[in-house]
Amino acid sequence: MREFIVEADGGSRGNPGPAGYGAVVRDAATGRTLTEAAEYLGTATNNVAEYRGLLAGLRAAHALDPGARVRVRMDSKLVVEQMSGRWKIKHPDMKPLAMEARSVFPPDQVTYEWIPREQNKQADRLANEAMDAGAKGGQWSPSLSRADLATNAGARTAEATSAGAPTAEPPPAATGAGADRTAEAATAGEPQSSAVAGRGAAEVASESAAASRTAEPAPAEPMAGGPAAESTSAGAPTAEPPPAAAGAGADRTAGTASAGEPPSSAGESPSSAAGAAAAVSRAAEAASGSGQRPAAAGGQRPVAGGQAHPSTPGWSAAPDLGAPATLVLLRHGETPLTPQKRFSGSGGTDPALSAAGREQAHRVADALARRGTIQAIVASPLARTRETAGIVAARLNLDVTIEGGLRETDFGAWEGLTFGEVRERHPDDLNAWLADPEARPTGGGESFAETAVRLAATRDKLVAAYQGRTVLLVTHVTPIKTLIRLALGAPPESLFRMELSAASLSAVAYYADGNASVRLFNDTSHLRP
Structure with missing residues (x-):
């Protein structure tokens, strides 16, 4: 039986804020990257963004071989523990996404493993590429992705360092999809973990198309990025959202606390029946x-063409x-x-x-x-x-x-x-x-x-x-x-x-x-x- 490794990550610059995910499918025997997937999600929270990444990775693996065994590796302790059945899923935005993820493969074909952020760099880079593309008003493009190359280059640099070769100055830290996650699980009411992220919605709800890249010679087909979740949107903050962070997962410490209570809101409707x-x-x-x-x-939610912009509570002028x-x-x-x-x-x-x-x-x-x-x-x-x-x-x-x-x-x-x-x-x-x-x-x-x-x-x-x-x-x-x-x-x-x-x-x-x-x-x- 064939075996795949799925690595997934996701984050939000602001929590909720501009969000995206990345997912990688590898051959377990060779370590070769078979498929990459990423998507800009619009404004969302950290937690559901990671669930969307997980869902995209599982679907990409299923497209390659529905009978394969899958080892999911993520640096979100929350997602790993919840999908393993050890922690209860409390938030209504994440329940439908978890249910969708469990339905992709039979349960006995999938295992979940937590890994440090440093071992999840390719999915982290893909999530950031997706958010960078969204910030420019577009969507992630497989043809422009450098996540696989950058990750491999980083691995080669590490090998060279261990062999005594000089290396360049390391880049600034805490700009990736997994930065500063240590307090989020505690605010969500779960045991504290070192890796949490996601997107608030079961707008679980929305099934947007996620771009994907495959290592095979034939051109890649787009793959579904998972349900919108924002299907059961309850992730809106009750106060003014914080400034957008520099990276996908920077400053996530308050994310789930703001998503923990459904917003109280009311739409407008005519007060009289004038027709x-x-x-x-x-x-x-x-x-x-x-x-x-x-x-x-x-x-x-994602909108036409994958383009989306931050939502700001209240009234705002937007003539464009x-x-x-x-x-x-x-x-x-x-x-x-x-x-x-x-x-x-x-x-x-x-x-x-x-x-x-x-x-x-x-x-x-x-x-x-x-x-x-x-x-x-x-x-x-x-x-x-x-x-x-x-x-x-x-x-x-x-x-x-x-x-x-x-x-x-x-x-x-x-x-x-x-x-x-x-x-x-x-x-x-x-x-x-x-x-x-x-x-x-x-x-x-x-x-x-x-x-x-x-x-x-x-x-x-x-x-x-x-x-x-x-x-x-x-x-x-x-x-x-x-x-x-x-x-x-x-x-x-x-x-x-x-x-x-x-x-x-x-x-x-x-x-x-x-x-x-x-x-x-x-x-x-x-x-x-």
């Missing part, structure tokens, strides 16, 4: 017309950002199951609209047509959303694009049941589901944490594709609530504190620097006679 389409239009105009926008409370991508979120019209309040996800009977649901779809189509702001329509593949989208598209003379990432959560054995029926038949599973976003419905459905990872990746893809435009997403209760939650940086339990009506409209504007602004939520004024 759904008018509210959506005002959202788009407010997003693009004034040059000012509120910064996102929940940290930052251009118009945002405005996602108008339409829940489908009623089905026969809707008035009965039955679980209806992606794993059930896939009901069509009822007569009332079709009437609702026509009403929202008329309202949107009066304003004329929708430029594209994207829908979930389920029957009720495709039918709703088709009615709106016919009225607006637009085509419908189907996006599988917008589907509803799979509720497993609960599909078609009422809440009371589930409580009667599966009380323990229901209580676990209500208390833990990683808990799945009975019968192996989809957890809210898994839904968040999927929605963050879908959001990032759509924001990149529709930058500067207003697009209607016809989807379901859980996807819309999740997108709102991520935009606000709210904790997972906020999903149970939102009411979302059939055929309601919500809207979120996403700016080029990664900030998001909730402009509308659960507006049903267009359904009133």
Whole structure:
């Protein structure tokens, strides 16, 4: 059986601040570098950046040989201990990433080992290269990477020194992805370690494309960089962020403390129901017309082309950002199951609209047509959303694009049941589901944490594709609530504190620097006679 060594690192200049990761896959027998991967993540915390590096390294190894054994070597004591199962993963931003990492290979094929920072220089250099590229407004390029060469050169210098050869003055210390990590694990509530880093989000959430380089003669293919995590963004600082550090991991001592409590934030929505389409239009105009926008409370996700910029809490003028991508979120019209309040996800009977649901779809189509702001329509593949989208598209003379990432959560054995029926038949599973976003419905459905990872990746893809435009997403209760939650940086339990009506409209504007602004939520004024 083939054996690989995966070395990974990640860091944040500011924590949260501009972040990136690096990962290396080596042949265990020869030590030869087989693949490199790195990605600029935008604004994030240290911890999730390292988890993103781990995920990228495992996926790169899996692409080479899914049957191989893998030895993961990292200078993050926190990640190594958590992935080894010896420390509990407490932070909601890291749980989905750890779950994704565990799913790449069967558990018996992967082992984890802590190493000193000095033995993780290539991954450290890759993480810094990614952040340097992001600081210039770009993304890491495999063709320009010098991490492998620099690391090998350093090794040769060390050999020459041991043999009596003169060496140059060493470079200044503490500018790499692993500098000054000694206090971070303690602030995270874990045993103190010498190596911690990451990126705050399960914006675990966003699945951005990570560039990669392979040592084989054929050109390298890009590899996925892991879920966005910022999928469950809870990593925004509660105070003004510190100045950016010189290197990837410099000054990490307060990182997890600021990420330990979910931010308290609120989006904006019209206070009166003056018409759904008018509210959506005002959202788009407010997003693009004034040059000012509120910064996102929940940290930052990668944006189009991998470019991202630091998020600053509060209001700031940014006339150079251009118009945002405005996602108008339409829940489908009623089905026969809707008035009965039955679980209806992606794993059930896939009901069509009822007569009332079709009437609702026509009403929202008329309202949107009066304003004329929708430029594209994207829908979930389920029957009720495709039918709703088709009615709106016919009225607006637009085509419908189907996006599988917008589907509803799979509720497993609960599909078609009422809440009371589930409580009667599966009380323990229901209580676990209500208390833990990683808990799945009975019968192996989809957890809210898994839904968040999927929605963050879908959001990032759509924001990149529709930058500067207003697009209607016809989807379901859980996807819309999740997108709102991520935009606000709210904790997972906020999903149970939102009411979302059939055929309601919500809207979120996403700016080029990664900030998001909730402009509308659960507006049903267009359904009133």
